[in-house]
Each structure stands twice: as C-alpha cells, then as structure tokens.
Amino acid sequence: MRKVVLGKSGLEVSAVGFGAIPIQRVSHDDAVAALQRAFELGVNFVDTADSYSDSQRKIGQAIKGRRDEFVLASKGGAGSKQGMIDQIDNSLVEMGVDYIDLYQFHNIGYAEKWEQITAPGGA
Template sequence: MEKRVLGKTGEELSIVGFGGVIVVDESAEDSARHVARAVQRGVNYFDAAPGYGNAEIMLGPALEPYRKNVFLACKTGQ
C-alpha cells in the first residue's frame, strides 16, 4: 500500500483510508474482521465521526491490536 507523509507530522498514512461508517451496526467480531483485513492490506489510516453512529465504539476494540501502527482521525461537531 502506498503511503504519504501527513504534512509536517512525519506520520506516514496509507493513501486508502478506512471509513468508520463501515462498522456501523456490525458485531464486534465483524468489526474486528474488517479492521484486520484492512491492516493486512496495508491500511493504517482510520476515520471516525459522531455522525457514524456507533462506529467509534466498534473501532476502539477492533483497533486495539494495531494501536501503535495506525492513525485514527476523529471528526467533531454536527
């Protein structure tokens, strides 16, 4: 997976991200499976937002094994 540096942060992010909306209303097991597949394919950029229903709740445990290797962006607001 191709990666690019995020601004001046030095963080190298995959050019393809995982939108948290994918795990809305999924089971914990399915959420973990989706995240694992993405990580196996080189995705390290994950995105969540309050408007994505329970995505933040589902992504937390699913990302736990990968926390040191992924970047999680969380939007705020309405």
C-alpha cells in the same frame, strides 16, 4: 501498501484509508473482521466520528494492543470549547486510546455554525 504524508502533519498514512461510517451498520464481529482485514492489507489510517454510533468501540477492539501501528482521525461537531473537549474525551474512552492523531470539525454546513465555532469561547 504505498504510504503518503498527510498534508503538513508529518503523519505517514496508507494511500487508502478506512472510513468508519459503514461499520456502524454491521455486527461488532463483522466490523472488527473488516478492520483487521484492511490492516492485513496495509491500511493504517482510520477515520471515524463521535456521531458514527458504535464505530469507535469497534475500532477500539480492532486496534487493541496495537495503537502505535495506526493513525486515528476523528471528528466532532460541537460548537463550544467544552462541547468539543467532551466529544474528544468520549472518543478516547470509546476507542480505548490515549490520543487521537487528527481531530477535525464535522458537519459545518452553514456560516452561522462556522461563526459559532470560531468565536471566543467556541470550539
């Protein structure tokens, strides 16, 4: 699979990534099998979020022992610094990893939420 550099991050990712929201709707075994098949096809970029129910645990199982082969992206929607720290910590535990390569704000649908996040003490 062709690789591209993700923006200015320097991270080299597969041109096609694996968006993990759908795997919350299938069994653990089916989700892990889908992820492993994507990996066999050259996918190395996986995107998830703390709000995608058990998708992070399924990802963790699929990449167990192979963390350095993948670029993991996750997202959180907490409005406070501590809330965001808690969401990141939870994602690390759920996936069984020591780091997440890319962490993004999630579901910022209105100006007040953006102001909360960017205010002093915000996320």
